[in-house]
Amino acid sequence: MNAKARMWSFVPALLVIAAYLTLASIASAQVSATISGRIEDASGASIPSVTVTVINVETGAARTVTADSTGNYSVLSLPVGRYDVKADKTGFKTALSTGINLVVGQQAVVNLKLEVGEVQQSVTVTGEAPVVNTITAPVSGLVG
Numbered sequence: 001m002n003a004k005a006r007m008w009s010f011v012p013a014l015l016v017i018a019a020y021l022t023l024a025s026i027a028s029a030q031v032s033a034t035i036s037g038r039i040e041d042a043s044g045a046s047i048p049s050v051t052v053t054v055i056n057v058e059t060g061a062a063r064t065v066t067a068d069s070t071g072n073y074s075v076l077s078l079p080v081g082r083y084d085v086k087a088d089k090t091g092f093k094t095a096l097s098t099g100i101n102l103v104v105g106q107q108a109v110v111n112l113k114l115e116v117g118e119v120q121q122s123v124t125v126t127g128e129a130p131v132v133n134t135i136t137a138p139v140s141g142l143v144g
Contacts, residue, residue, distance in 0.1 A: 033102035036074035037110040039067050039087050039095075046071030047114055050089045057082040078102060085110045093117035 039050040050067040054075045067073040067087075083100045092114040100108055 031080065031104060032077045033080055033104065033106040033108065034074065034076050035078060035083065035085060035100065035102070035108045035110055036072070037085075037112060039071040039073065039089075040111065040113050041092075042113060042115055047089060047092070050087050050114070052112075053086045053088070054078065055084045055086065057084060080104055080106075085112065087112045087114060089114060091117060 035054055039047045039052070041047055048067060048069045048071055050071065050073070051064060052067060052073045052075070053062055053064045055062045056079065058081050063075050063078070065073050065075055080102050083102060085097045085100060087095045093116075095112040095114050097110050097112060100110060102108060
């Protein structure tokens with residue numbers, strides 16, 4: 001068998017593989033959805049590097065992403081179902097959006113606004129401090 005004949009013998013196998021890969025990508029695209037959006041402050045300015053968590057209410061599965069430098073985030077290939085979206089960043093109150101129902105192929109947009117929160121610090125001291133007598137000072141000594 002010459003080289004040209006051998007090459008043509010692989011064509012049907014390549015066509016079958018290409019068809020399988022195409023059908024697999026179409027099938028996977030049909031059973032998933034996407035949630036994306038923008039994180040802003042009260043004035044409408046974007047907030048970068050916010051931690052965004054998408055939680056499937058039915059299964060409890062969570063996916064976490066970080067918003068980019070312009071405050072945009074995207075969570076791809078989510079199974080259909082009900083979701084909650086939570087955004088956290090130090091110095092801001094947590095924002096939560098609930099009851100997002102994703103259907104097949106949906107690209108839901110969930111924009112969240114973060115309000116400035118209180119920075120709380122707490123200092124805990126353990127152990128006992130020595131007692132200092134500030135009323136009387138016992139003086140003793142020997143004078144020669």
